[in-house]
Amino acid sequence: MKLLTHNMLTSKCMKGVSVGYPLAINALDVRVSEVDFNPEFIARMIPKLDWNVLYGAAESIGQLKDLPRDIIENFESNEDFLKKVHHVLMEVDIINGDLICPETGRKFPINNGIPNMLLNEDEV
Amino acid sequence: MYPCMKLKHLEQRLQDISMFDKPKIVLEQYVTPSHLGSHMLYTIQSQYGDIEGKLVADLGSGCGALSIGAAVLNASLVTGFEIDEDAIEIFQENCQDHELTNIEVIQCDVLKDIPSRFNKAFDTVLMNPPFGTKNNAGTDMKFLDTALRLSNNVVYSLHKTSTRSFILKHTESLGVKAEVLAELHYDLPSTYKFHKKKSVDIEVDFYKFSV
Numbered sequence: 089m090k091l092l093t094h095n096m097l098t099s100k101c102m103k104g105v106s107v108g109y110p111l112a113i114n115a116l117d118v119r120v121s122e123v124d125f126n127p128e129f130i131a132r133m134i135p136k137l138d139w140n141v142l143y144g145a146a147e148s149i150g151q152l153k154d155l156p157r158d159i160i161e162n163f164e165s166n167e168d169f170l171k172k173v174h175h176v177l178m179e180v181d182i183i184n185g186d187l188i189c190p191e192t193g194r195k196f197p198i199n200n201g202i203p204n205m206l207l208n209e210d211e212v
Numbered sequence: 213m214y215p216c217m218k219l220k221h222l223e224q225r226l227q228d229i230s231m232f233d234k235p236k237i238v239l240e241q242y243v244t245p246s247h248l249g250s251h252m253l254y255t256i257q258s259q260y261g262d263i264e265g266k267l268v269a270d271l272g273s274g275c276g277a278l279s280i281g282a283a284v285l286n287a288s289l290v291t292g293f294e295i296d297e298d299a300i301e302i303f304q305e306n307c308q309d310h311e312l313t314n315i316e317v318i319q320c321d322v323l324k325d326i327p328s329r330f331n332k333a334f335d336t337v338l339m340n341p342p343f344g345t346k347n348n349a350g351t352d353m354k355f356l357d358t359a360l361r362l363s364n365n366v367v368y369s370l371h372k373t374s375t376r377s378f379i380l381k382h383t384e385s386l387g388v389k390a391e392v393l394a395e396l397h398y399d400l401p402s403t404y405k406f407h408k409k410k411s412v413d414i415e416v417d418f419y420k421f422s423v
């Protein structure tokens with residue numbers, strides 16, 4: 089599971105959960121795999137991200153590298169910055185671990201890179 | 213016209229995809245045939261430029277026929293949503309065989325577990341949804357409603373030709389522009405044992421919905 093996906097996932101569909109975001113990450117196995125860099129795409133994604141959540145997620149799994157604390161000015165034309173974001177967003181893959189609902193503590197297992205967000209009947 | 217891999221090469225890539233081991237009939241697990249899938253994806257990219265560099269979702273991604281095709285055509289990232297872990301396992305083997313790193317899968321129920329934070333997150337949503345049988349009629353419509361909610365631009369989908377007027381009316385009422393890009397014959401495979409014949413030819417429409 090990439091951190092771009094983590095930035096979108098919530099546990100809001102659960103009964104009794106009001107925000108369910110961000111999900112905490114317990115990463116047991118993290119892998120980095122190369123993904124083609126498309127600066128336009130990354131520039132287009134940045135305004136849609138919750139930057140604090142991305143930063144916090146990367147920090148919590150020890151993959152911050154040199155990602156700046158805040159989005160910089162004129163990021164669209166700063167290839168160096170876009171590459172750093174690309175790396176954290178697209179190339180860091182959580183292979184095994186859990187996502188944890190911030191309100192209920194419910195764990196969503198990540199196995200072999202796949203987060204399992206299926207809820208039981210009594211949870212919806 | 214937009215740049216696109218040759219149709220023949222795309223079709224060859226899709227021919228290599230492993231299929232469902234034991235297809236589950238309740239989930240309507242059958243693979244989009246490589247001929248049909250490659251033509252769909254080729255049209256989506258070459259005519260409309262809706263794959264390359266895009267964030268793409270595939271609802272009910274199964275073994276990955278559409279997801280892998282979109283990833284091969286250089287989607288920035290394809291996210292498959294699939295309920296069944298056996299299908300996901302085959303999906304992942306297929307991604308590895310094709311050496312693709314621009315693909316994700318989320319295990320979830322498309323009808324229940326996709327939170328609102330995903331609304332309008334994707335540029336392009338692709339799907340070959342379960343058409344719905346006697347017991348779950350209208351499943352494809354529920355998939356369509358989810359797809360329209362997740363997309364900020366377009367949805368490409370297959371639906372039975374017999375439901376066309378219903379679909380056009382429904383999408384019009386939502387203010388969504390619907391176009392039938394092609395009428396196709398779809399050979400539902402013989403793995404569907406409850407059908408008496410070896411395979412059943414059904415008529416399906418290939419749609420482009422613009423939200």
Ligand SMILES: C[S@@+](CC[C@H](N)C(=O)[O-])C[C@H]1O[C@@H](n2cnc3c(N)ncnc32)[C@H](O)[C@@H]1O
Pocket residue numbers: 239240241242243244270271272273274275276277278293294295296299320321322323339340341342
């Ligand atoms: C017709 S198959 C298409 C498979 C694949 N997209 C393809 O084109 O080859 C429909 C897929 O939807 C999945 N599915 C059915 N109901 C679902 C649900 N409620 N949520 C998520 N996936 C579902 C099935 O397991 C199956 O893989």
